[in-house]
Amino acid sequence: MTAPVAAPDAELTGRRVEELLDRLIEHGDAATAATAEELVRVLMDFYGAGLARIMHLVERRTGADGPRAALLGDALVSSLLVLHDLHPEDAAARIDRALASVRSQDAVEVAEFAPEIGELRLTESGSGGCGCGGAVDRPAVEGALSCFAPEVTSVAWETRRAAPELPLLQISRRPPTAAPVS
Known part of the structure; x- marks a missing residue:
């Protein structure tokens, strides 16, 4: 072989x-x-x-x-x-295929593609969802785009910050020794 x-x-x-x-x-x-x-x-x-x-x-x-x-x-x-x-695929499908080839589905999303100037705006999530910072390999994404969608001539990156975590609200019964609320 x-x-x-x-x-x-x-x-x-x-x-x-x-x-x-x-x-x-x-x-x-x-x-x-x-x-x-x-x-x-x-x-x-x-x-x-x-x-x-x-x-x-x-x-x-x-x-x-x-x-x-x-x-x-x-x-x-x-x-x-x-x-x-x-x-046989249009530019949008090939852009999606390029992104899928180098990253997880929720790390980067297409914000806008302007075919008349070749600019693609991508939004990168600020976190991988687990608090670990899920960084995207931008050169790998841009390389995949050049192969699958060469009409993309420039990429503008935007970062979407994850919403701050809210404090955990505990709902439970009052302890038996607590004074009644008046």
Whole structure:
């Protein structure tokens, strides 16, 4: 049995492609830079067609469950589907999927997503509910968002403080030796 091959990080790969294209534009001639950009477009079209075929086959043969769910839950596959505009879920569903992949359901909630500017406001609860401070791994959340919902270009964090605990009110009968209330 062979060990699984580590998948490349989609965010880092995207940055690397941009850096290489920028370097060609800065240091190469215009024809070379244009050829490199065309090469990237041709490869994107090729892989996009392959991904479209995969999605078609999976949906036709398995319905909504099974391999389709696994494909959509995978950060690398999901980012490729989004990159090629093939992802069947809308941005809100993919944002929820990204958040669910890195945190418990009640640690962070979406306050608002402004798709026209790409800003996502997240509200982080000030406590994990047990008084232990339930901190969220913000870089992990932002990394998951970049894979599952790349249209999120910035994240604004807000902290919701837990309501102060009220003192415990004891209701019981008066001790037998207590004086009656007049």
